[in-house]
Amino acid sequence: MPKQTFFNLPKQKRDLITRLALEEFASHDYHSASLSKIVERAGIAKGSMYQYFGGKKDLYLYLFNLVGQAKLSYITSKVPDPESLDLFSYLKELMMASAGFEIHHPLEYRMGMRVVYGDSPFKEEERQQMKNAVVDFYKGLLIRGIERGELDPDLDVDAAAFLLSAVSLELGSFIMNRLDLDSEDLQSSKIDWEALEPILDTVIALIKNGIARR
Amino acid sequence: MPKQTFFNLPKQKRDLITRLALEEFASHDYHSASLSKIVERAGIAKGSMYQYFGGKKDLYLYLFNLVGQAKLSYITSKVPDPESLDLFSYLKELMMASAGFEIHHPLEYRMGMRVVYGDSPFKEEERQQMKNAVVDFYKGLLIRGIERGELDPDLDVDAAAFLLSAVSLELGSFIMNRLDLDSEDLQSSKIDWEALEPILDTVIALIKNGIARR
DNA sequence: TAGTCATGTGACCTAGCAGTCATATTATAT
DNA sequence: ATATAATATGACTGCTAGGTCACATGACTA
Numbered sequence: 001m002p003k004q005t006f007f008n009l010p011k012q013k014r015d016l017i018t019r020l021a022l023e024e025f026a027s028h029d030y031h032s033a034s035l036s037k038i039v040e041r042a043g044i045a046k047g048s049m050y051q052y053f054g055g056k057k058d059l060y061l062y063l064f065n066l067v068g069q070a071k072l073s074y075i076t077s078k079v080p081d082p083e084s085l086d087l088f089s090y091l092k093e094l095m096m097a098s099a100g101f102e103i104h105h106p107l108e109y110r111m112g113m114r115v116v117y118g119d120s121p122f123k124e125e126e127r128q129q130m131k132n133a134v135v136d137f138y139k140g141l142l143i144r145g146i147e148r149g150e151l152d153p154d155l156d157v158d159a160a161a162f163l164l165s166a167v168s169l170e171l172g173s174f175i176m177n178r179l180d181l182d183s184e185d186l187q188s189s190k191i192d193w194e195a196l197e198p199i200l201d202t203v204i205a206l207i208k209n210g211i212a213r214r
Numbered sequence: 215m216p217k218q219t220f221f222n223l224p225k226q227k228r229d230l231i232t233r234l235a236l237e238e239f240a241s242h243d244y245h246s247a248s249l250s251k252i253v254e255r256a257g258i259a260k261g262s263m264y265q266y267f268g269g270k271k272d273l274y275l276y277l278f279n280l281v282g283q284a285k286l287s288y289i290t291s292k293v294p295d296p297e298s299l300d301l302f303s304y305l306k307e308l309m310m311a312s313a314g315f316e317i318h319h320p321l322e323y324r325m326g327m328r329v330v331y332g333d334s335p336f337k338e339e340e341r342q343q344m345k346n347a348v349v350d351f352y353k354g355l356l357i358r359g360i361e362r363g364e365l366d367p368d369l370d371v372d373a374a375a376f377l378l379s380a381v382s383l384e385l386g387s388f389i390m391n392r393l394d395l396d397s398e399d400l401q402s403s404k405i406d407w408e409a410l411e412p413i414l415d416t417v418i419a420l421i422k423n424g425i426a427r428r
Numbered sequence: 429t430a431g432t433c434a435t436g437t438g439a440c441c442t443a444g445c446a447g448t449c450a451t452a453t454t455a456t457a458t
Numbered sequence: 459a460t461a462t463a464a465t466a467t468g469a470c471t472g473c474t475a476g477g478t479c480a481c482a483t484g485a486c487t488a
Contacts, residue, residue: 028333034476035477036475045436046477046478047437048436050477051435051436055477056476117332119333128387128396135391150427152428159416159420162391166381166384166385170384174380182342199373202370207424207425209426211421212302212423214366219465262465269446
């Protein structure tokens with residue numbers, strides 16, 4: 001947790017530091033990210049940073065929580081109540097929102113990917129737990145789908161949940177490929193929401209019905 | 215490329231250095247991996263390493279090529295001719311071999327994952343090209359599947375190829391989950407080939423037929 | 429105005445890194 | 459045995475990093 005001093009800062013300064021730190025941790029692994037670079041860019045003294053945060057790990061965890069909250073609130077604001085939709089429509093909305101987050105919050109997205117994939121102060125075990133949390137979330141969805149009679153009760157829920165989490169993890173790069181963008185373009189965030197829908201329709205249809213000839 | 219001096223080394227010593235370097239680069243990102251640690255473990259002087267390799271990047275690229283070759287030769291030795299099988303059987307064999315590689319060559323596998331996901335001396339662009347190579351490979355398979363009448367000609371090949379590459383990227387962690395293993399267990403490589411088959415059957419069936427009720 | 433507490437500062441510390449090089453050792457050839 | 463070339467060595471350089479601290483500056487109270 002940051003120290004009180006950090007929260008006493010004028011919002012503008014706080015936000016600047018947060019943004020620059022996020023940029024650094026979005027662009028480099030935990031070990032490679034540099035506090036010295038951050039303070040230099042922010043135009044503040046190294047010592048000041050240690051008035052705000054306990055250290056590198058403290059800053060990292062603060063950003064990690066920020067990213068988690070940002071994603072959660074973005075998703076919940078975009079995705080309707082799961083009870084009001086059939087499973088696959090809900091999945092589509094969910095993944096669209098997820099893709100939207102990647103596009104409209106590229107820094108947060110890139111840092112999130114590094115938490116899962118790159119070096120981080122988290123132990124391998126904790127990292128695995130995060131991935132499992134995603135898989136478990138999808139498992140819950142699928143189980144409810146079965147209970148509501150939308151899915152075959154004999155469906156291998158674990159395998160299907162794995163499939164969904166694998167797709168959602170890589171979805172971002174597929175969308176960027178298909179819209180012919182790279183990470184740089186994300187900043188300008190002039191990607192329209194409508195372009196996402198047909199892509200998600202296609203992907204969800206594949207997950208739903210498979211690749212094989214019907 | 216390593217220098218001639220490296221290849222003049224007695225095989226035993228060469229292999230030791232290679233193995234220790236691979237362990238280091240499998241356990242840490244490019245920036246965090248340490249030549250000093252490698253030479254210390256190998257019991258040789260720092261200067262010797264620079265008699266063998268031009269520098270850190272040279273060593274890294276050497277290992278990268280080794281991993282690529284190891285994977286390629288492993289896969290081609292296990293997977294039969296694509297013409298002799300229907301598409302989904304071939305996919306199954308391919309992914310089984312891929313999983314087998316992960317299990318029997320864990321160091322090479324882990325380093326490979328870091329090349330794609332972690333920091334590396336490759337530019338973002340080159341990294342993307344590697345991922346694309348995988349997607350393109352699957353695209354080729356799918357197109358041939360269509361030509362042979364195994365797949366619907368209206369299939370969205372790009373999306374399907376993305377699905378396959380997403381699954382194959384994450385397959386390793388799913389298998390480890392399902393067999394209740396972690397990275398450590400891989401070393402002991404007493405995982406039997408037979409255990410893989412039912413898992414792959416399940417996954418391929420999902421890809422083939424989808425999640426939905428039929 | 430004097431005093432107190434919160435905040436800001438950057439020189440400084442220790443540690444680890446990649447990479448260098450003069451020198452020592454070993455192997456090979458004559 | 460001698461000369462020559464190949465290989466091995468580790469102290470050393472230069473750099474960057476995270477983290478510390480005595481001190482400076484500002485703000486608020488009495």
